[in-house]
Amino acid sequence: MYSITLSPVGDTLPCSPVETVLAAILGSGASVMFGCRGGGCGTCKMRAISGRVEHGRCSAAVLLEEEKASGWFLSCQARALSDLTIELTATNKYRVLTWGRRPGLPDS
Amino acid sequence: MPYRISRLGLVEIRSLDLDRDLDYYINVLGLQLTAREGKTAYMKGWDERHAYSFALTESDRAGMVRMAFRTVDPEDLDYYEKRLKEFGVKYDVVPEDYRRGRALRFTAPSGHTVELYNEMDYTGNLLPSVNPAPWPEGLRGIAPPRLDHTLVTAPEPQKAIEFFQTVLEFRLSEMLVAPDGTVIAAWLWQRPAPHDIAIVPGKPGGFHHAAFVVDSADALFRAADVLAMHKARIDYGPGRHGITRGTTIYFFDPSGNRLEAFGGYTAYQMDPDCRAIRWTQDQIGPAVFYYSQELNETFLSVYT
Numbered sequence: 001m002y003s004i005t006l007s008p009v010g011d012t013l014p015c016s017p018v019e020t021v022l023a024a025i026l027g028s029g030a031s032v033m034f035g036c037r038g039g040g041c042g043t044c045k046m047r048a049i050s051g052r053v054e055h056g057r058c059s060a061a062v063l064l065e066e067e068k069a070s071g072w073f074l075s076c077q078a079r080a081l082s083d084l085t086i087e088l089t090a091t092n093k094y095r096v097l098t099w100g101r102r103p104g105l106p107d108s
Numbered sequence: 109m110p111y112r113i114s115r116l117g118l119v120e121i122r123s124l125d126l127d128r129d130l131d132y133y134i135n136v137l138g139l140q141l142t143a144r145e146g147k148t149a150y151m152k153g154w155d156e157r158h159a160y161s162f163a164l165t166e167s168d169r170a171g172m173v174r175m176a177f178r179t180v181d182p183e184d185l186d187y188y189e190k191r192l193k194e195f196g197v198k199y200d201v202v203p204e205d206y207r208r209g210r211a212l213r214f215t216a217p218s219g220h221t222v223e224l225y226n227e228m229d230y231t232g233n234l235l236p237s238v239n240p241a242p243w244p245e246g247l248r249g250i251a252p253p254r255l256d257h258t259l260v261t262a263p264e265p266q267k268a269i270e271f272f273q274t275v276l277e278f279r280l281s282e283m284l285v286a287p288d289g290t291v292i293a294a295w296l297w298q299r300p301a302p303h304d305i306a307i308v309p310g311k312p313g314g315f316h317h318a319a320f321v322v323d324s325a326d327a328l329f330r331a332a333d334v335l336a337m338h339k340a341r342i343d344y345g346p347g348r349h350g351i352t353r354g355t356t357i358y359f360f361d362p363s364g365n366r367l368e369a370f371g372g373y374t375a376y377q378m379d380p381d382c383r384a385i386r387w388t389q390d391q392i393g394p395a396v397f398y399y400s401q402e403l404n405e406t407f408l409s410v411y412t
Contacts, residue, residue: 035410037341039124040170040364043410057124059169059364059412 002080007049007087009094014104015080021046021053022075028105029098032075033091039063039077046092047071051084109277109380110180112187113298116305117178117225118160119258119318120148122167122412124363129164132362136338137320138249140234145206153320154244155253159207159229162255162318170363170412172315175258176211176223177276177304185226188212188276195275217271218262219312224276250331252320256370257303259317261310261411268307269294278304280384282351284395292389295351300378302352316411317358319368328355331369335359343406350395351387358407365412 004015004024015024022044025032035043042062048071055068056077063074088094096102123129130149133139139151142160147167150160158178165173179185189212192199199214202223209227216222234244243253262268269291272278278296281303286292295303308316322328328346335342335357343366345357355371387395393402 033405035343035406036170036360036364036366036412038170038360038362038364040360040412041410043406059124059171061169061171061412 002051002083004080004083005085006094007085009088011105015084017079017081019079020056020076021073021078021080021084021086024080025075025094027103029096029102031093031095031097032088033093034076037076039074042074044075045072046075047087047089048073048084049087052081053078053084054081111298111300111380112180112184112277113177113224113304114180115178115299116161116175116255116257117158117228118163118174118176118223119255120163120165120173120175121315121318121365122169122171122173122363123164123361123365124167124170126164126166129362132338132340133162133164134248136249136334136340137361137367138247138251138334139320142231143206148206150206153252153254154234154247156255157230157233159231170315170365172220172258172260172313172412174213174221174223175260175305176225177298178228179224179226182226185210185212185224188224191275191277197275216268217264218260218268218307219314220260250320250322250327250334250369252322252369254321256301256319256321257305258315258319259306259308261312261314261316262307263310263312265293265307265309266291269296272296272305272307279378279380279382281378281382282385282387284351284387284389284392286389297378300380302354302376302378310411314411315365317366317368319370322355322369322371325355325371328357328369328371332357343410344397344404347400348398350391350398351385363412366410 002015005012013028035041039058053073058074143150148165152161199212202211207229211223211225213223282295284293293308295306341360343358357369
């Protein structure tokens with residue numbers, strides 16, 4: 001199990017190597033902006049400022065090779081290969097959407 | 109002005125993984141696979157009588173390859189060839205394609221590859237042609253009877269709309285109009301239904317969705333059940349459009365192309381002299397999503 005730190009929010013979530021980064025975020029009781037969930041539209045694009053991901057199958061039209069090299073990935077396809085620090089932007093629209101204690105997160 | 113186009117005959121889109129996506133198209137959407145030739149698979153709804161209406165081609169990206177309209181008569185193809193010449197539209201004659209005869213291929217001002225054809229092999233639907241039952245048994249997934257329409261994006265929608273109206277003689281059923289009178293988006297038809305194609309603002313050559321017919325509210329809710337059971341991503345619905353009055357559910361294929369199950373025939377039928385319905389921009393919410401009365405962000409920004 002790896003951990004994902006979301007900057008600048010500061011939340012740290014568990015992420016299994018078999019689930020996508022998007023699935024890990026949704027599973028933690030939060031949500032981000034995403035679209036097709038098929039690697040085709042690019043709406044769920046994020047950037048890791050540390051750590052490595054397996055990109056999965058993404059449309060070459062929405063995730064360029066040079067973007068991959070500078071940390072960008074599609075969260076609906078990418079799987080963590082290490083602990084990750086993700087720099088969220090306003091476009092990602094991170095928000096908490098759950099009742100009760102968030103799974104995998106310490107009590108706040 | 110006679111009708112010269114009988115239907116949207118073909119939509120071809122790209123797949124990031126043909127094996128994976130074919131499983132979805134056959135078992136979740138429930139199209140009939142008619143052939144697989146190399147990197148392209150040909151499919152259709154169970155009630156379509158020609159060889160195919162939908163093609164999926166493996167690529168490194170999602171999005172539309174082409175759309176093709178079938179003319180009513182063979183002579184209509186000659187008629188359109190004359191019109192393309194008259195309006196100075198560059199076109200190629202495609203002598204034949206898979207199970208299809210001669211086609212005219214050109215690029216619309218929206219950036220889309222458009223074809224006109226008449227001949228395609230008549231292979232029949234899934235019912236006998238003598239004393240048929242109303243539907244065949246053994247269908248899988250949503251199992252729409254047929255392809256209905258497509259909606260595409262254009263950086264300058266007015267130009268693309270004018271092209272379809274003027275050169276190809278589509279009629280306008282509905283339009284969304286800015287306060288200064290500019291047409292923002294339009295729904296265009298040739299067969300007497302609300303639309304065969306619609307054009308909205310967006311990137312050149314953009315594919316917003318292809319829609320398949322579902323014929324009742326019951327079928328629409330069943331489609332939603334099927335999608336959720338298979339954990340497909342539903343974008344919106346079940347719901348209703350103000351424009352076209354059609355009932356709707358939007359969802360994505362595994363490569364991220366948007367599809368729609370459209371209850372088209374809760375919608376109206378057109379008479380040749382029907383005048384276009386106008387929607388004002390301040391009512392864009394109910395125009396598109398009648399129940400929620402507002403657009404959602406993904407509907408505007410997410411397409412391939």
